[in-house]
Amino acid sequence: GAVVSQHPSRVICKSGTSVKIECRSLDFQATTMFWYRQFPKQSLMLMATSNEGSKATYEQGVEKDKFLINHASLTLSTLTVTSAHPEDSSFYICSALKRGGLSDTQYFGPGTRLTVL
Amino acid sequence: GQSLEQPSEVTAVEGAIVQINCTYQTSGFYGLSWYQQHDGGAPTFLSYNGLDGLEETGRFSSFLSRSDSYGYLLLQELQMKDSASYFCAVDGGSQGNLIFGKGTKLSVKP
Numbered sequence: 001g002a003v004v005s006q007h008p009s010r011v012i013c014k015s016g017t018s019v020k021i022e023c024r025s026l027d028f029q030a031t032t033m034f035w036y037r038q039f040p041k042q043s044l045m046l047m048a049t050s051n052e053g054s055k056a057t058y059e060q061g062v063e064k065d066k067f068l069i070n071h072a073s074l075t076l077s078t079l080t081v082t083s084a085h086p087e088d089s090s091f092y093i094c095s096a097l098k099r100g101g102l103s104d105t106q107y108f109g110p111g112t113r114l115t116v117l
Numbered sequence: 118g119q120s121l122e123q124p125s126e127v128t129a130v131e132g133a134i135v136q137i138n139c140t141y142q143t144s145g146f147y148g149l150s151w152y153q154q155h156d157g158g159a160p161t162f163l164s165y166n167g168l169d170g171l172e173e174t175g176r177f178s179s180f181l182s183r184s185d186s187y188g189y190l191l192l193q194e195l196q197m198k199d200s201a202s203y204f205c206a207v208d209g210g211s212q213g214n215l216i217f218g219k220g221t222k223l224s225v226k227p
Contacts, residue, residue, distance in 0.1 A: 044160065044217045105150075105162060108152075
């Protein structure tokens, strides 16, 4: 299998502060990682695609200046929620793409539950 | 637009077999994946179909018909621990990004 870690698992912060979430692929290199957001009882919504060594690609409606993504190495991508507000409270999940001969598979991190007060 | 349709809820009893269908309409298609997500947890990968036909992994099987834009996940010998949400997801492009369905909440009763 493949292991992806995410840190922190849970964070509570005050409105207006910034929060950084780390996503690491532990046993494989991932040139591509993805960031998703999931609201209660809803599906995962792709926020952005993070590519090592280049700028992230954001989905329509996702503010790139608010959700800063840095893919610093082949095993680490970070998502920074800047000036967080209560409406940003959500479950943030990253995934790392493991490329294979026949198919590519996304492996998900355990998620980060963000609560903004 | 792009859409994936799957039932919102399914209920079954222990030991039974359940099939979760997924139809999709996307601009690109490289394959169909299935993920399991327990309440409060992250999705875990179950299976992938890149070609038509059936893929079997233990108690779980997944089927794809590209001509019908249709696939299903088959869960056999249901156990209580199978109670979770199941998402189908289309691999829509060369970047490997996934488009998720809304999920099917499976409840397994004793």
